[in-house]
Amino acid sequence: MEIIIQPTALEATAIAARMVAAHLREKPDAVLGLATGSTPVSLYKELISMNLDWSGVTTFNLDEYIGLPCDHPQSYRSFMWENLFRHVNIRRENTHIPDGNAVDVPAFCRGYEDRIAAAGGIDLQVLGIGTDGHIGFNEPSSSLASRTRIKTLTQRTRDDNARFFGSVEEVPHHVITMGIGTIMEARQCLLLAFGENKTRAIAEAVEGPITASNPASILQMHPSARVFLDSESA
Numbered sequence: 001m002e003i004i005i006q007p008t009a010l011e012a013t014a015i016a017a018r019m020v021a022a023h024l025r026e027k028p029d030a031v032l033g034l035a036t037g038s039t040p041v042s043l044y045k046e047l048i049s050m051n052l053d054w055s056g057v058t059t060f061n062l063d064e065y066i067g068l069p070c071d072h073p074q075s076y077r078s079f080m081w082e083n084l085f086r087h088v089n090i091r092r093e094n095t096h097i098p099d100g101n102a103v104d105v106p107a108f109c110r111g112y113e114d115r116i117a118a119a120g121g122i123d124l125q126v127l128g129i130g131t132d133g134h135i136g137f138n139e140p141s142s143s144l145a146s147r148t149r150i151k152t153l154t155q156r157t158r159d160d161n162a163r164f165f166g167s168v169e170e171v172p173h174h175v176i177t178m179g180i181g182t183i184m185e186a187r188q189c190l191l192l193a194f195g196e197n198k199t200r201a202i203a204e205a206v207e208g209p210i211t212a213s214n215p216a217s218i219l220q221m222h223p224s225a226r227v228f229l230d231s232e233s234a
């Protein structure tokens with residue numbers, strides 16, 4: 001694990017953005033794994049400002065809420081179009097986001113894994129971390145070998161994400177998420193974590209034992225994982 005600590009989130013994000021940009025320039029048909037939430041918003045802003053060529057890029061998002069209409073403002077599909085896709089020249093057919101309204105969720109999840117494999121695997125995976133150590137929506141106690149599947153959010157994550165909805169009751173209980181095994185197969189991982197509320201999860205992930213109690217701790221076993229922190233999360 002390489003830990004990159006900067007005074008501010010913006011400075012850390014700028015370095016992460018330069019790494020993603022360098023990757024896209026080197027490999028114009030790269031396969032990116034993408035995250036949502038508040039953390040990567042500035043990363044996507046920075047990437048948009050760099051005027052990169054996204055025409056050959058393929059993306060796979062980590063997760064999506066189950067049961068929200070796909071045009072719901074808090075669906076991760078809406079998030080991605082609002083914060084990145086509509087600002088760059090990516091092809092719609094090259095973007096992949098789990099379908100939270102799939103009729104047969106297990107079949108959809110198997111198909112998602114197949115599509116990642118058919119694209120050649122994920123070159124670079126962007127990650128945030130939950131205050132409980134989740135990556136994607138792999139909550140504590142998730143199998144460290146898990147694949148894309150349905151998960152139930154913990155009350156803590158629903159409380160954390162209530163800020164995006166009108167109230168915690170509106171936060172869905174279920175999600176589709178790439179598994180930890182899926183994430184670990186990405187050739188590079190960039191995890192971004194900013195603010196004091198991430199300090200404990202990061203300390204456990206970076207310095208603690210590898211444990212399903214903190215799913216991000218598995219990144220200690222990843223051959224190329226970088227963790228970007230600001231002074232507060234560090």
Ligand code: F6R
Pocket residue numbers: 034035036037038039040062063127128129130131134135136137
């Ligand atoms: C979202 C995702 C989650 C978030 C995490 C942190 O696609 O995979 O793991 O990265 O919940 O969310 P924020 O950035 O809102 O603190």
